[in-house]
Amino acid sequence: MVPLLDVNAQNHPLESELQAAFTEVLKHGRFIMGPEMETFEKEIATMTGAKHALSVSSGTDALLLALMALNIQPGDEVLCPAFTFFATAGAVSRLGAVPVFTDICPICFNLDVNDARKKITAKTKAIIPVHLFGQCADMDPILALATEHGLKVVEDAAQSIGAAYKGRQSGTMGHFGTYSFFPSKNLGGFGDGGMLVTNDDELAEFARVLRVHGSKPKYYHHYVGGNFRMDTLQCALLSVKVKRYAQYTADRQRNAANYTEALSKLPGIVLADPAHCKCASAQNEALAAQGAKIVLPVAYGHNSHIWNQFTLRVLGGKRDSLRDHLVAKKIGCDIYYPVTLDQQQCFANLPAASRSGCEVAHQLAQEVLSIPIYGELSEAQREEVIAAIAEWL
Ligand SMILES: *Cc1c(COP(=O)(O)O)cnc(C)c1O
Numbered sequence: 443m444v445p446l447l448d449v450n451a452q453n454h455p456l457e458s459e460l461q462a463a464f465t466e467v468l469k470h471g472r473f474i475m476g477p478e479m480e481t482f483e484k485e486i487a488t489m490t491g492a493k494h495a496l497s498v499s500s501g502t503d504a505l506l507l508a509l510m511a512l513n514i515q516p517g518d519e520v521l522c523p524a525f526t527f528f529a530t531a532g533a534v535s536r537l538g539a540v541p542v543f544t545d546i547c548p549i550c551f552n553l554d555v556n557d558a559r560k561k562i563t564a565k566t567k568a569i570i571p572v573h574l575f576g577q578c579a580d581m582d583p584i585l586a587l588a589t590e591h592g593l594k595v596v597e598d599a600a601q602s603i604g605a606a607y608k609g610r611q612s613g614t615m616g617h618f619g620t621y622s623f624f625p626s627k628n629l630g631g632f633g634d635g636g637m638l639v640t641n642d643d644e645l646a647e648f649a650r651v652l653r654v655h656g657s658k659p660k661y662y663h664h665y666v667g668g669n670f671r672m673d674t675l676q677c678a679l680l681s682v683k684v685k686r687y688a689q690y691t692a693d694r695q696r697n698a699a700n701y702t703e704a705l706s707k708l709p710g711i712v713l714a715d716p717a718h719c720k721c722a723s724a725q726n727e728a729l730a731a732q733g734a735k736i737v738l739p740v741a742y743g744h745n746s747h748i749w750n751q752f753t754l755r756v757l758g759g760k761r762d763s764l765r766d767h768l769v770a771k772k773i774g775c776d777i778y779y780p781v782t783l784d785q786q787q788c789f790a791n792l793p794a795a796s797r798s799g800c801e802v803a804h805q806l807a808q809e810v811l812s813i814p815i816y817g818e819l820s821e822a823q824r825e826e827v828i829a830a831i832a833e834w835l
Contacts, residue, residue: 444814444823446774449625451818452690453632456682460632463678476674478681483637485684489604490611492619492639494646496653497672501600501622501636505533505570507670508618508638511649512594514539514567521561521593522570523553524782524800525807530572530598531783542566542796543784546803548722549714550742551753551810552579555587556720557799562587568594573602573612575778575812576628576694576750577741580719581607581615588616596620600636603629604691606746613639618649623680628694628750629687635676693817694749697824701752701815702738704828710735710835714755716742722802729757735835736764751778752815761809764834768813771830775813782807 516538524543531541571579595616613619623631656665718725737755741747
């Protein structure tokens with residue numbers, strides 16, 4: 443038995459420290475914006491190198507708050523990848539703006555800047571690159587495109603806190619970056635929580651005011667904001683884990699390297715080829731020529747990947763067969779994501795132009811399968827996963 447994720451394996455060894463942190467908060471009773479909030483925000487700012495870090499109620503609210511602070515209005519268009527968790531586009535829609543879905547790169551699963559460029563109109567105001575599964579999108583051309591067209595950039599770094607692109611931290615390259623502490627993220631909390639980061643003093647100040655209903659001072663409202671605060675208690679508990687974050691990342695990277703080494707030796711399993719960056723047709727041809735059955739994920743040389751997911755591509759319409767096999771062997775696995783955002787029911791009434799041309803995303807939604815990668819996996823468990831895949835081939 444290998445679960446896809448075991449949060450207790452990471453949290454239970456910290457029990458006495460977590461209890462102590464809880465006791466401290468219980469003692470002082472400042473449950474909203476208490477002293478542990480500021481401490482935790484400073485820890486995240488230090489870790490990521492962001493100038494400002496604002497704790498917020500969730501990764502979803504971090505996105506919403508970022509777009510509010512950037513003054514995204516009804517009717518504005520915001521580019522975002524078709525292949526991501528729903529919240530990326532949900533935040534756009536909730537402001538009455540239109541998510542315009544772009545296709546993705548078949549190597550890193552992230553926004554394809556060439557497709558984004560084609561979809562820019564006079565109404566385009568912002569772009570949300572997502573750093574999916576723990577690896578950064580190709581930010582240099584995305585930032586260049588944004589500068590050229592005056593677009594705001596919000597990095598959805600919910601799955602990639604601590605990942606880097608050419609030495610720059612995920613979340614710190616655009617106007618805003620957003621992180622999530624949902625329990626399944628790499629810095630997993632004890633409930634919901636998130637962080638908004640920026641290097642811009644004015645944007646930070648505006649977001650800070652919007653976080654508390656747009657009031658400054660209290661009860662004087664210049665803007666309509668919301669309650670986007672994170673609990674003091676959640677901050678106190680996460681401070682216990684943030685000190686160990688480098689180790690958590692190293693553990694996941696070790697697991698990924700181990701899988702890569704063992705699985706790539708099996709017949710029919712190949713590594714994704716970075717030479718096919720943003721070029722699905724060349725990649726599909728090469729994979730067919732190799733007789734590939736499964737494609738392993740890779741990190742680009744310029745990226746430090748933190749492996750929130752280890753996502754296989756299972757070719758030839760066999761994905762569900764491998765999933766069923768692993769489930770029968772009691773090996774946790776899941777499909778992130780089975781339906782692309784341009785195909786979601788709730789977006790069916792969006793203009794057709796905002797839902798066009800996402801073929802690579804559609805292909806990958808049929809092929810992806812994520813296997814256990816959490817840091818506390820034992821060697822025996824990794825071997826069990828590898829053996830089960832080998833048996834299926
Ligand atoms: C988890 C996630 C979010 C939302 O974070 P929550 O804290 O669950 O609200 C947003 N975007 C992506 C890509 C995510 O994976």
